[in-house]
Amino acid sequence: MQIFDRYKSSINQTLDVIEGHSIAIKREDLIHPIISGNKFRKLKYILKEVVDDNIPIVITFGGAFSNHLAATACAGKSMGIRTLGIVRGEEWKNKIFLSSTLSFCQKQGMHLICVSRAIYAKKEAAYEIQKILKKYPRYRLIPEGGTEILSLKGCSEILQPGDFGFDSVCCSIGTGGTLTGLIQASLPKQQVLGFNALKNPSVKNFILSQTKKTNWVINPDYTFGGYAKTDDTLISFMNSFYQQYKIPLDPIYTGKMLFAIFDLIKTHKWKWGKRILIIHTGGLQSIAGMNTQLQKKNALLISYEKELF
Numbered sequence: 122m123q124i125f126d127r128y129k130s131s132i133n134q135t136l137d138v139i140e141g142h143s144i145a146i147k148r149e150d151l152i153h154p155i156i157s158g159n160k161f162r163k164l165k166y167i168l169k170e171v172v173d174d175n176i177p178i179v180i181t182f183g184g185a186f187s188n189h190l191a192a193t194a195c196a197g198k199s200m201g202i203r204t205l206g207i208v209r210g211e212e213w214k215n216k217i218f219l220s221s222t223l224s225f226c227q228k229q230g231m232h233l234i235c236v237s238r239a240i241y242a243k244k245e246a247a248y249e250i251q252k253i254l255k256k257y258p259r260y261r262l263i264p265e266g267g268t269e270i271l272s273l274k275g276c277s278e279i280l281q282p283g284d285f286g287f288d289s290v291c292c293s294i295g296t297g298g299t300l301t302g303l304i305q306a307s308l309p310k311q312q313v314l315g316f317n318a319l320k321n322p323s324v325k326n327f328i329l330s331q332t333k334k335t336n337w338v339i340n341p342d343y344t345f346g347g348y349a350k351t352d353d354t355l356i357s358f359m360n361s362f363y364q365q366y367k368i369p370l371d372p373i374y375t376g377k378m379l380f381a382i383f384d385l386i387k388t389h390k391w392k393w394g395k396r397i398l399i400i401h402t403g404g405l406q407s408i409a410g411m412n413t414q415l416q417k418k419n420a421l422l423i424s425y426e427k428e429l430f
């Protein structure tokens with residue numbers, strides 16, 4: 122578990138004071154070069170269990186940009202655990218090299234199997250995926266995005282004793298696992314705000330099933346059309362944010378959240394206190410792949426990239 126013990130907590134960086142709101146950002150993106158941010162937190166206790174139980178292989182799911190696949194591949198390699206990734210979209214078969222995330226996973230030794238979107242949507246309930254699983258006598262399945270009960274515990278460790286003076290804690294939402302961990306760790310007087318990165322109304326039910334606390338709010342207004350969808354307004358915001366603060370954001374999660382927070386404050390719709398802590402959940406490995414897509418569309422590019430190799 123060396124890898125998880127070596128990098129434990131991240132720093133809060135003062136960002137700015139905007140309209141009287143003091144904003145700090147927790148640099149979980151700096152916690153590890155690849156297994157950054159919340160994917161590191163989520164894998165910690167799951168992989169500990171895999172090692173303790175001597176399970177030879179981890180099998181999980183993800184798309185062509187997936188931070189979770191990249192993190193699992195990288196953690197697996199450094200811990201000597203074999204990894205298998207079931208990839209969303211048959212079109213990536215024989216074209217792994219076109220996705221910087223997937224080729225990174227492959228270089229880490231992850232075995233990739235690309236399946237159609239219909240099969241992928243059913244996960245382990247699909248016959249075709251059952252057939253893959255049957256080849257392994259012992260394996261540990263990790264859900265898409267890494268969200269399960271064990272990963273909530275890891276995510277709750279994002280908040281540290283020094284963070285309880287903040288009025289609000291902000292985080293981007295995919296499956297809602299990270300937000301749930303933050304809610305569990307928060308004080309009742311703090312507000313935990315989640316910003317949807319995609320359209321997923323059911324995330325609310327997941328959170329309700331995991332916590333009795335009521336100090337949380339979900340904002341669904343800044344998805345930019347859905348998962349991994351972007352536009353020039355978002356990219357241009359991310360580029361100027363980087364220029365001003367020298368902090369890179371990712372286009373799928375943290376870029377959208379920061380855009381939302383700045384927009385809410387500047388349009389006087391912010392009502393969750395003056396001392397704001399923003400969780401930078403990482404995800405920077407997706408920038409290179411996103412830029413490849415943007416270039417094809419002749420759209421504005423993200424002005425910074427993270428070297429994966």
Ligand SMILES: *Cc1c(COP(=O)(O)O)cnc(C)c1O
Nearest residue numbers: 295296297298299374402403404
């Ligand atoms: C996966 C991810 C999220 C979303 O986390 P959930 O726990 O699925 O809600 C947010 N930010 C980044 C950078 C991520 O990679």
